[in-house]
Amino acid sequence: MKSTIMLGIGATLLASCSGNKQKAEEKTTPQKPNVIFLIADDIGYGDLSCNGSKTIHTPNVEKLAAQGVRFTDAHAVAATSTPSRYSLFTGHYAWRRNDTGIAAGDAGMVIRPEQPTVADMFRECGYTTGAIGKWHLGLGDKTGTQDWNGFITPGPTDIGFDYSYLMAATADRVPCVFVENQRIVNLDPNDPIAVSYKEPFPGEPLGKDHPEMLTKLKPSPNHGHDMAIVNGISRIGYMKGGKQALWEDENIADSITVKAVQFIENHKDEPFFLYVGTNDAHVPRWPHPRFVGKSGMGPRGDALLQFDWTVGQIMDALDKAGLTENTLIVLSSDNGPVVDDGYADRAVELLGDHKPWGPFRGGKYSIFEAGTRIPMVVSWPAQVKPGVSNALVSQVDLYASMASLMGKTLEPGAGPDSQDYLDAFLGKDLKGRDYVVEVAGALSVSDGEWKYIAPSNGAAYQKLTNIELGNSKEEQLYNLKQDIGEKKNLAAEHPEIVAKLKAILEKEKAK
Ligand SMILES: [Ca+2]
Incomplete structure (x- = not known):
């Protein structure tokens, strides 16, 4: 039964955005x-x-x-x-x-x-x-x-x-x-x-x-x-x-x-x-x-x-x-x-x-x-x-x-x-992205295992909210698999990983 529903949805969706006439008809299609x-x-x-x-x-x-x-x-x-x-x-x-x-x-x-x-x-x-x-x-x-x-x-x-x-x-x-x-x-x-x-x-x-x-x-x-x-x-x-x-x-x-x-x-x-x-x-x-x-x-x-x-x-x-x-x-x-x-x-x-x-x-x-x-x-x-x-x-x-x-x-x-x-x-692909890029003052890029935070001049800590903002003039690299709390900066120990993630970030910035 489920596979029938799936086929129905697929067919409907594939046709769904191709024209006004179809659009009007599909407003009544229940499977979407x-x-x-x-x-x-x-x-x-x-x-x-x-x-x-x-x-x-x-x-x-x-x-x-x-x-x-x-x-x-x-x-x-x-x-x-x-x-x-x-x-x-x-x-x-x-x-x-x-x-x-x-x-x-x-x-x-x-x-x-x-x-x-x-x-x-x-x-x-x-x-x-x-x-x-x-x-x-x-x-x-x-x-x-x-x-x-x-x-x-x-x-x-x-x-x-x-x-x-x-x-x-x-x-x-x-x-x-x-x-x-x-x-x-x-x-x-x-x-x-x-x-x-x-x-x-x-x-x-x-x-x-x-x-x-x-x-x-x-x-x-x-x-x-x-x-x-x-x-x-x-x-x-x-x-x-x-x-x-x-x-x-x-x-x-x-x-x-x-x-x-x-x-x-x-x-x-x-x-x-x-x-x-x-x-x-x-x-x-x-x-x-x-x-x-x-x-x-x-x-x-x-x-x-x-x-x-x-x-x-x-x-x-x-x-x-x-x-x-x-x-x-x-x-x-x-x-x-x-x-x-x-x-x-x-x-x-x-x-x-x-x-x-x-x-x-x-x-x-x-x-x-x-x-x-x-x-x-x-x-x-x-x-x-x-x-x-x-x-x-x-x-x-x-x-x-x-x-x-x-x-x-x-x-x-x-x-x-x-x-x-x-x-x-939809939970079918358990890997997802090769990397994510994020921003909060500084930019970061992470491949799920390693995370690089680019240097920035922002404050490291916000006293009012008692939040560590993560900014540093130094490059930061964390191994999220071993150190989910981002406590140990490994940038100096792994320059090759820093270089790799930095290159991804530079490529994204250049887009
Ligand atoms: Ca909010």
Whole structure:
């Protein structure tokens, strides 16, 4: 029975992108798999019990992992949200551009409308496409020029998403609103919103001057996060107005989840591609009261349980719609974990024995493994045999691999760094890439056994977050098979391996 289904899928997919007429017909073809990218924010390898963590219990992710392939050597391209997500969607290394760093809350679109994306690719194949939740990839044309009170353009629809419901930027940056199909949700025209990253608005209290107004969370000392006050939490950036549109932090996960479930219900009879970006462990952490106190680790741990709940809700929605069998879910995170990322939420104090970074060194912002080696599960019950894969895989390849799933090769210029590793993502090829290239200040290249970190002038250590960033003026070489914690720099002992990996990196940079 299964082989019949497989043949059906193959035939459908091969024909799927070749013409408008076919496209229209195939909208009704049931065999095409739905595809969901479920991307957590700042959740580390060790934050999920499916990866062996005994200090947290994330049963829904465990269930997903048990029905799919769990990866032990999967990588994001970068160790922060904006460049990581940029590469995920475009198949283009973020480090090839100098404007893909952590985006301001009023940044213009980092992915430009003319750039092909994985969402464009699915749309061309007749899929209905949606983006829900965390974004942090800019909206509108240029920084600071958006019409927040009107139609914000360009937007997600210009890079392949038919529907969007997004946090305007990210939780710790203004404007603290959801934007649905490029208009702010619940905005009262009589209370227009104004946003600035240059100067405060007269009369609007700031966190740094009014700690007594920070009734939920206060910023950690010297971290910033002390400007506009929204819901008793100060943020980065200045805003005024739009009171009715402001999100409640405790409801962010619910809002994202409800919209994701609705999207699944609304499109259950046609193939869809859905990106869901959750917030949860990203600061400021203010989970819904029903999760508060449940992890014993304070808001960060409770937020992990909240993430797990979202995963469960999406799985339930697929079940109810009869779509579980033929939906391909990629669950992953955009970068590694950070414990104190700027708010006094007692995350460090309450961490106990929990190791968000798993066996790896570093964390968010770091070129050491914990920065970019992220959790990944790929589930597709109709096609994927459950198991664990040590294949070396990178999120940059999801674009070309999903195109391959559609029976399509990328057009010239599309996803230039993305390669077809569909068999690796589906657990059939247990080797994966020859090497991965990553960025976090410094560049690194790893073949799975050896990892080279190029010299850089960045700081070795970030005191505020207590994270080893991995920068060094010296060349670094680690044997990840023998030294997963990257403790012993072997560059001096193995100049030939340094030379080999350096040559790969230089060749990539020259492309
Ligand atoms: Ca992130």
